[in-house]
Amino acid sequence: METLVTLLLALPIAGFGATALVGRRLGRQAFWLPVGAIVTAWAVGMVVAFSALTGQPPFTGEHGQGFGFSLYRWIPAGDFTVDLGLYVDNLTAALLIVVCTVGMLVHVYSIGYMEHDPGYWRFFAYLNLFMFSMLLLVLADNFLVLFVAWELVGLCSYLLIGFWYKRRSAALAAKKAFIVNRVGDLGFSLGIFAVWTTVGTLNFQDAFRGLDQKIAAGALEPWMVTGIALLIFTGAVGKSAQFPLHVWLPDAMEGPTPVSALIHAATMVNAGVYMVARANPIFAQAPEAMVVVAGVGIFTAILAASIAFTQNDIKRVLAYSTLSQLGYMFAGLGVGAFTAAIFHLVTHGFFKGLLFLGSGSVIHAVHEEQDMRKMGGLARRIPWTYATMLVGSLAMAGIPPLAGFFSKDEILGSAFRNGFLVVWAVGFVVAGMSAFYMFRMMGLTFWGESRVDPHVAAKIHESPWSMRVPLVLLAAATVVIGALLGWPLEGGTIHAWLDPLFEPARELLGLEHEAFGGLDVALVLASVAMATLGLAGAVRLFGAGAGRFRWPARLADRDALVASVPGARFLYRASVNKWWFDDLYHLLFVVIGGRAGAALRWFDERIVDGSVNGIATVTVAAGRGLRVIQTGRVQNYAMGIALGLVALTLAYLAGLFR
Amino acid sequence: MSGSLDAYLLLAGALFSIGVFGFLARRNAIAMLMSIELMLNAVNLAIVTFGAFVPALTTHASVIALMVMAVAAGEATVGLAIVIAIFRNRRTPLVDEYDAMRE
Numbered sequence: 124m125e126t127l128v129t130l131l132l133a134l135p136i137a138g139f140g141a142t143a144l145v146g147r148r149l150g151r152q153a154f155w156l157p158v159g160a161i162v163t164a165w166a167v168g169m170v171v172a173f174s175a176l177t178g179q180p181p182f183t184g185e186h187g188q189g190f191g192f193s194l195y196r197w198i199p200a201g202d203f204t205v206d207l208g209l210y211v212d213n214l215t216a217a218l219l220i221v222v223c224t225v226g227m228l229v230h231v232y233s234i235g236y237m238e239h240d241p242g243y244w245r246f247f248a249y250l251n252l253f254m255f256s257m258l259l260l261v262l263a264d265n266f267l268v269l270f271v272a273w274e275l276v277g278l279c280s281y282l283l284i285g286f287w288y289k290r291r292s293a294a295l296a297a298k299k300a301f302i303v304n305r306v307g308d309l310g311f312s313l314g315i316f317a318v319w320t321t322v323g324t325l326n327f328q329d330a331f332r333g334l335d336q337k338i339a340a341g342a343l344e345p346w347m348v349t350g351i352a353l354l355i356f357t358g359a360v361g362k363s364a365q366f367p368l369h370v371w372l373p374d375a376m377e378g379p380t381p382v383s384a385l386i387h388a389a390t391m392v393n394a395g396v397y398m399v400a401r402a403n404p405i406f407a408q409a410p411e412a413m414v415v416v417a418g419v420g421i422f423t424a425i426l427a428a429s430i431a432f433t434q435n436d437i438k439r440v441l442a443y444s445t446l447s448q449l450g451y452m453f454a455g456l457g458v459g460a461f462t463a464a465i466f467h468l469v470t471h472g473f474f475k476g477l478l479f480l481g482s483g484s485v486i487h488a489v490h491e492e493q494d495m496r497k498m499g500g501l502a503r504r505i506p507w508t509y510a511t512m513l514v515g516s517l518a519m520a521g522i523p524p525l526a527g528f529f530s531k532d533e534i535l536g537s538a539f540r541n542g543f544l545v546v547w548a549v550g551f552v553v554a555g556m557s558a559f560y561m562f563r564m565m566g567l568t569f570w571g572e573s574r575v576d577p578h579v580a581a582k583i584h585e586s587p588w589s590m591r592v593p594l595v596l597l598a599a600a601t602v603v604i605g606a607l608l609g610w611p612l613e614g615g616t617i618h619a620w621l622d623p624l625f626e627p628a629r630e631l632l633g634l635e636h637e638a639f640g641g642l643d644v645a646l647v648l649a650s651v652a653m654a655t656l657g658l659a660g661a662v663r664l665f666g667a668g669a670g671r672f673r674w675p676a677r678l679a680d681r682d683a684l685v686a687s688v689p690g691a692r693f694l695y696r697a698s699v700n701k702w703w704f705d706d707l708y709h710l711l712f713v714v715i716g717g718r719a720g721a722a723l724r725w726f727d728e729r730i731v732d733g734s735v736n737g738i739a740t741v742t743v744a745a746g747r748g749l750r751v752i753q754t755g756r757v758q759n760y761a762m763g764i765a766l767g768l769v770a771l772t773l774a775y776l777a778g779l780f781r
Numbered sequence: 782m783s784g785s786l787d788a789y790l791l792l793a794g795a796l797f798s799i800g801v802f803g804f805l806a807r808r809n810a811i812a813m814l815m816s817i818e819l820m821l822n823a824v825n826l827a828i829v830t831f832g833a834f835v836p837a838l839t840t841h842a843s844v845i846a847l848m849v850m851a852v853a854a855g856e857a858t859v860g861l862a863i864v865i866a867i868f869r870n871r872r873t874p875l876v877d878e879y880d881a882m883r884e
Contacts, residue, residue, distance in 0.1 A: 755880035758805055758813075765801050 139251035146244025153244035168223035210264030228593035235589035253279035307361015314354030352412035363395030380483030407628035417457020424450030460537030467530035477597035481512035500573035520558035529609030558657030566665025796823035
């Protein structure tokens, strides 16, 4: 098992190294090495994941215990030792399934999608590096290795967002993502310091055990635990793009679409959710921090959903829906529904990866056009993409029996049962909103009249097989994975896998497993009804001419509806302008922060440097002035002596020395 | 002993002042050396005057005066030698054209 897990890391990094070294010379054939490495890694990952989940030796399969080992002692410094340790348990396994599968399919998809790009080999090298980093992130057995992997995925994200670095907007978006993430990472690293100073170890299992003992012994104030939890959560907020650090993710859509699918939908942005789930023993000791997690999550969910309503860029709609769904996951974590949150992570990874890859296929078909106002009526032209994206959208909307339905309803149900009624209510509204904006997107893209530029319209084509196959496979996964893992609700396979892991935390929080009852059925029916409502509304407003069902285009209706609702104009403007967050941050950090920076710079240059330089200037000036006295003529000096003598004599006579 | 201490001291002071004036005002290096001699002699005069007027200082004053003479002789020798050396280099006895000390 050690060999397999090591291989899991070695394959992508070897693929990265090989591609980086010789990829340029391979030209269009550069994909063989990296894709081969990832396909092999996928097979290895599946073996590892399923032996963990089914409890094959060396996994005991009991109490969520995992299997860990150390590759080598990384930092031996007295009391402080850090191993490059790897750890696999059921939580890791669940993540491995998503990361490996989506990663593998995205690699295959990229063969076709990036075909005409001059940076072909560079793209695959970065993707391999990302896979290595992401796998290291989920396999890490201590905070420091996790942090290193955390930064590595951040680096890959930066490199890949700015992949088309000649485009100014891409370079700026990459920089924005990197800088906003630093804010979160600052909190995260402070949290890690705090863990080290309180328990003296960074290994997950030891640290959690040590923390529990300290708390039991009363050696740790409750506010300190809350502080540690909140600091760690700050890192998750940055990486998973939650409010108020959510601004980088929509801009990250400047990267190539496979990157958006892999990094900014299915894997890296989930790292925050994974990390909070991994640190669940800390959060369980700090119920206040849990409330913050739930609050931030559900607020992000509704905020992002409201923005997704009016975006016209197909990828931005998906980006905001990713934010919204990540918000759901954090809400799930916050209310103590750890299993449901990870379940949603898994299903979301699949269906959002599918949707992004589908949007890439659409963009490919209409010649790099992302504006949905220049699409429409594409359903007949690109049927494979249409069918698979329809599956993804239905899953996203939460229509049974697709993936999104199971996981989302588990989160909402847990929120309700665990007493977080506000979280449930907001989540319930967001369920309807999600269905609405997803089908607005589908309507604008695939249905109705074609608004494609005439010279492009003739050349619309379905994507090559290398892109279609991943779409179909992901669609198939989206169809089955929800029912496979989540049925019956609150008692599915995913619960058998993950519940033992989170049991201590749930006990600590005083949450009990309740049988799935009538209340839950009512909740599920309500949320499905809500989703259907949103879906139907979107279809009615945007679904003109959907296949056989021909609706009259009801633009007039749409405008009348908007005009009839009080405050709608304001909400519309707020949504279009993303609630002015970018403008607010521009004002706060670029304008005001820039002014403050300029003022500090002035202070530094004029006052701090100025005082030092001033002393030097005065000395130089004094020297220059006194230089006049040094004439080199002996009589001038003698005059000085004589005057001094006269002065002394006069002073003596005046009685100064007496 | 005729006269008073003041007269001798006034004479010494006058000689010294003439020496100082000469040293400051003359441009010729030889004349400046002569002015130095004048000042030294003025000081010597003051010393022997005190030796004559103050009984306790009699022996001391003679010794100091002899010493000053010896120093004056040495100074004159070295000074002249330097002046001649400079004169050979610069071809001028005028000190205001000597500015090597500036560097």
